[in-house]
Amino acid sequence: MLKLENIHTSYGHIEAVRGTNLEIRKGEIVSLIGSNGAGKSTTLMTISGILRPVKGKVIFEGREIQGLSPHKIVSMGVSQVPEGRRIFPKLTVRENLEMGAYLKGKGQRAKGKGSGVKGQEARGKGEDTSRGDSRIALAEQLDHIFNLFPVLKERQKQLGGTLSGGEQQMLAIGRALMSGPELLLLDEPSLGLAPIIVIKIFKTIRELNAGGLTILLVEQNAKAALRLAHRGYVIESGRVTREGIGKELLDDPAIKRAYLGE
Amino acid sequence: MFLQQIINGLTVGGVYALIALGYTMVYGILELINFAHGEIYMIGAYLGIIFLGIFTTAGLTQYSLPLSLFLTVVLSVLFCSAYGFTVEKLAYKPLRNAPRLNPLISAIGVSIFLQNYVMLTQGATDKVFPHVLPVTTIEFSGITMTSLQIIIIVVSLLLMAGLHLFIMKTRTGKAMRAVAQDKVMASLLGIDIDRIISVTFIIGSGLAAVAGLMVAMYYGLVNYSIGYIAGIKAFTAAVLGGIGSVPGAMIGGFVLGLIESLGAGYLSSEYKDAYAFIVLILILMVKPTGLLGKSEGHKP
Ligand SMILES: Nc1ncnc2c1ncn2[C@@H]1O[C@H](COP(=O)(O)OP(=O)(O)OP(=O)(O)O)[C@@H](O)[C@H]1O
Ligand SMILES: [Mg+2]
Numbered sequence: 276m277l278k279l280e281n282i283h284t285s286y287g288h289i290e291a292v293r294g295t296n297l298e299i300r301k302g303e304i305v306s307l308i309g310s311n312g313a314g315k316s317t318t319l320m321t322i323s324g325i326l327r328p329v330k331g332k333v334i335f336e337g338r339e340i341q342g343l344s345p346h347k348i349v350s351m352g353v354s355q356v357p358e359g360r361r362i363f364p365k366l367t368v369r370e371n372l373e374m375g376a377y378l379k380g381k382g383q384r385a386k387g388k389g390s391g392v393k394g395q396e397a398r399g400k401g402e403d404t405s406r407g408d409s410r411i412a413l414a415e416q417l418d419h420i421f422n423l424f425p426v427l428k429e430r431q432k433q434l435g436g437t438l439s440g441g442e443q444q445m446l447a448i449g450r451a452l453m454s455g456p457e458l459l460l461l462d463e464p465s466l467g468l469a470p471i472i473v474i475k476i477f478k479t480i481r482e483l484n485a486g487g488l489t490i491l492l493v494e495q496n497a498k499a500a501l502r503l504a505h506r507g508y509v510i511e512s513g514r515v516t517r518e519g520i521g522k523e524l525l526d527d528p529a530i531k532r533a534y535l536g537e
Numbered sequence: 538m539f540l541q542q543i544i545n546g547l548t549v550g551g552v553y554a555l556i557a558l559g560y561t562m563v564y565g566i567l568e569l570i571n572f573a574h575g576e577i578y579m580i581g582a583y584l585g586i587i588f589l590g591i592f593t594t595a596g597l598t599q600y601s602l603p604l605s606l607f608l609t610v611v612l613s614v615l616f617c618s619a620y621g622f623t624v625e626k627l628a629y630k631p632l633r634n635a636p637r638l639n640p641l642i643s644a645i646g647v648s649i650f651l652q653n654y655v656m657l658t659q660g661a662t663d664k665v666f667p668h669v670l671p672v673t674t675i676e677f678s679g680i681t682m683t684s685l686q687i688i689i690i691v692v693s694l695l696l697m698a699g700l701h702l703f704i705m706k707t708r709t710g711k712a713m714r715a716v717a718q719d720k721v722m723a724s725l726l727g728i729d730i731d732r733i734i735s736v737t738f739i740i741g742s743g744l745a746a747v748a749g750l751m752v753a754m755y756y757g758l759v760n761y762s763i764g765y766i767a768g769i770k771a772f773t774a775a776v777l778g779g780i781g782s783v784p785g786a787m788i789g790g791f792v793l794g795l796i797e798s799l800g801a802g803y804l805s806s807e808y809k810d811a812y813a814f815i816v817l818i819l820i821l822m823v824k825p826t827g828l829l830g831k832s833e834g835h836k837p
Contacts, residue, residue: 324724325721325724325725344729345727346724346727346728349725349726350727354725355725357725361721361722361725363714363715363718363719363722364718366711366715366718370711370715374712374723374726374728375726377708377712377726377727377728378727380708450726451725451726454726454727
């Protein structure tokens with residue numbers, strides 16, 4: 276579904292990602308682990324089109340997407356929950372979610388087959404050109420997110436900035452799902468959250484994946500991430516140094532030492 | 538006397554507010570003080586004279602005055618929006634990732650260019666706004682109010698209410714707020730940032746066009762340099778309300794208009810233009826974030 280070929284991405288003269296290769300197949304959860312500054316977020320921002328790679332290709336569903344603008348990439352079905360959640364503090368919870376469905380209001384969506392999030396129907400409706408239908412699709416999608424995270428329904432009129440960290444993370448995930456993506460990029464969703472919330476978030480990730488959503492999960496919490504993932508990649512100073520089945524990596528002594536603190 | 542000054546103050550205040558909205562919306566989204574914005578207002582005033590002139594020669598004004606006024610407003614707004622749109626594309630967009638000082642200098646350049654462009658094409662002397670609209674004066678208990686003043690106050694309030702609804706309720710309006718808060722996040726959700734920035738310039742310029750038209754009718758005279766003073770005053774209004782805040786610009790405009798006319802009435806009208814600058818200096822000293830402004834601490 277997604278393939279990175281020899282990606283190099285720089286900030287000015289600093290090359291943060293240097294020659295990353297990575298592949299995600301449809302229906303997988305892939306974890307990308309690595310220490311601070313390894314280049315994980317840079318990789319995700321390159322996939323989403325916020326950063327342009329100096330070299331290399333990003334191929335999504337057979338199409339080269341590096342160099343496309345971020346909104347085009349979202350419209351193709353790639354959605355990102357960035358590091359730090361980035362909730363719009365002065366929009367209400369509901370408005371934050373509506374912004375996630377921004378492209379749907381346009382009436383026309385890029386074509387694409389099902390997705391994990393109420394896939395077929397929502398997407399089918401979104402493709403319709405009439406405004407009324409897109410409003411119905413929006414309401415359905417909102418209901419779906421409220422089912423996933425009931426607390427967001429209670430708080431929908433509250434400003435995003437007033438939510439707790441855990442609620443913000445749920446809102447950030449819900450917001451990213453509003454566009455009905457096929458591939459979800461998650462950047463450290465467990466960062467700074469209480470263990471009980473982390474469990475809830477990971478459970479949600481598993482459920483979304485069971486519903487057909489493909490997921491790329493970036494985590495510092497390597498143990499939990501590798502347990503959840505079908506496959507994993509280890510990134511060190513901008514390069515992928517290890518890859519393999521999640522369990523394999525978990526049992527690898529070198530990885531245990533470096534990332535699992537054992 | 539007091540009520541009289543209040544009415545005068547609300548009239549100019551409405552105009553300041555309409556222009557101030559353009560400053561504050563652009564600042565909210567790009568953190569750029571668009572110094573060329575006053576020039577768009579000036580061009581709006583000229584376009585009013587030009588279009589009404591054409592309609593008068595063509596006989597449309599005699600045929601139907603409301604229709605020709607309506608067309609004048611629509612055309613001036615469209616043209617000014619096109620100017621605003623083009624200025625952003627040519628002068629600011631290429632500098633989007635440059636240090637902050639660069640687009641500011643570019644804005645000053647555009648301002649000087651537009652002033653000279655109008656001076657060369659329209660002449661350096663004052664132009665008279667055609668006297669097409671019959672002005673009636675209403676008097677009660679010693680206060681006089683012209684129909685034009687009522688129109689200006691009502692139109693400004695209606696436009697502000699309309700803008701407020703647009704920003705709060707529509708999809709594009711919400712996207713404008715989202716972009717103002719976090720551009721990267723907004724684009725990660727599929728919002729086309731360039732389009733939202735263009736919309737912001739188009740709306741701000743349209744409002745400035747209406748302000749220009751109304752002022753041209755109110756004072757009857759237009760000059761290529763009127764955008765300068767009006768621009769600085771509207772900018773002061775935006776700072777007074779808290780730059781970046783839309784309700785702030787509305788309140789700031791009216792407050793500045795009132796300060797000016799009360800100052801002119803009770804202190805001295807010679808210093809009328811100086812009050813705005815005194816206000817600007819005072820805000821910068823006492824409360825730099827303005828009445829409704831947010832502290833800038835969190836911006837990177
Ligand atoms: N905006 C920036 N400008 C310059 N350098 C940057 C910028 N963002 C990141 N870097 C550098 O690029 C490298 C990779 O950063 P990146 O954010 O991708 O790491 P990460 O793996 O996500 O780390 P973390 O786990 O701390 O989030 C780091 O050395 C970082 O200092
Ligand atoms: Mg990171």
